[in-house]
Amino acid sequence: MRIPSSVAKAVLVGALFSTSMTAKAAEVVITARLISIEPQAGCGYLHVGSLAKYLVLAGPQNLVSTEIEVFVPCAEMPRIMYSPDAGDLQRFEVGATHDLTLSRKNDSGATLTLQQNHSGIYFLRAASSNVERTRDR
Numbered sequence: 001m002r003i004p005s006s007v008a009k010a011v012l013v014g015a016l017f018s019t020s021m022t023a024k025a026a027e028v029v030i031t032a033r034l035i036s037i038e039p040q041a042g043c044g045y046l047h048v049g050s051l052a053k054y055l056v057l058a059g060p061q062n063l064v065s066t067e068i069e070v071f072v073p074c075a076e077m078p079r080i081m082y083s084p085d086a087g088d089l090q091r092f093e094v095g096a097t098h099d100l101t102l103s104r105k106n107d108s109g110a111t112l113t114l115q116q117n118h119s120g121i122y123f124l125r126a127a128s129s130n131v132e133r134t135r136d137r
Contacts, residue, residue, distance in 0.1 A: 026103050026104055026105060027101055027102065027103055027125065028059065028060060028063070028101070028102045028103070028122065029059060029099070029100070029101050029102075030054075030056050030057075030058065030059030030060070030063060030099075030100050030102065031056075031057045031058040031059065031097060031098070031099050031100075031130050032054035032055055032056045032057055032059075032068070032097070032098060032100055033054065033055045033057060033095065033096070033097050033098075034052060034053075034054055034092060034093065034094050034095065034096055034097075034098060035052075035053040035054060035055055035067065035094065036052065036053045036094060037050050037051070037052040037053075037072065037075060037092050037094065038050045038051045038052070040075060040076065043073075043074035043076065043077060043082075043110075048073070048074070048110055049071050049072050049073040049074065049075065049108070049110040050071075050072050050075040050092075051069055051070070051071060051072075051121075052069070052070045052071075052072050052075070052092065052124075053067055053068070053069055053070075054067065054068055054069075054070055054098075054100070055067055056068060057097065068120070068122055069120065069121045069122065070100065070102060070121070070122045070123070070124050071106065071108075071110070071121055071122070071123045071124060072092065072124045072127075073108040073109075073110035073124065074110065075092050076091075078090045078091065079126065079127050079128075085125075085126060086124075086125070086126050086127065087099075087101070087126035087127040087128040088128050088129070089127040089128055089129050090129070092127075096129065097129075097130040098127050098128065098129060098130055099127070099128045099129075099130045100124060100126070100127050101124075101125040101126040101127075102122040102123065102124060102125060103122065103123050103125050104122065104123065105123060106123045107123065107125070108123065108124075
């Protein structure tokens with residue numbers, strides 16, 4: 001069966017619009033202090049990540065003053081080395097404050113293996129240092 005080109009174009013444009021709107025709506029931007037981060041073997045042939053715990057200092061009201069878990073792919077790498085879109089954070093240092101862009105979807109392709117249920121987990125998209133809040137700690 002042949003689909004008319006006008007219908008195919010409408011479906012394609014609708015799918016692209018729907019995908020971009022969903023991706024944008026799924027992002028959460030916060031400022032948070034790193035409480036802990038699990039050590040990991042270095043990234044290389046395996047694309048792995050670490051589970052980090054953050055205290056949310058600013059962002060959506062329902063998250064402020066709560067602790068959240070964030071999956072960080074290749075945490076030992078500077079973010080710019082990991083991906084050009086992953087922010088400018090050089091390293092994850094406990095006690096430091098970071099500006100984070102998070103998602104509920106693991107778009108990184110990194111493997112996530114958990115010993116227990118972590119249904120409320122966020123996935124890191126980008127991280128930058130928040131110099132002002134880190135200095136105030």
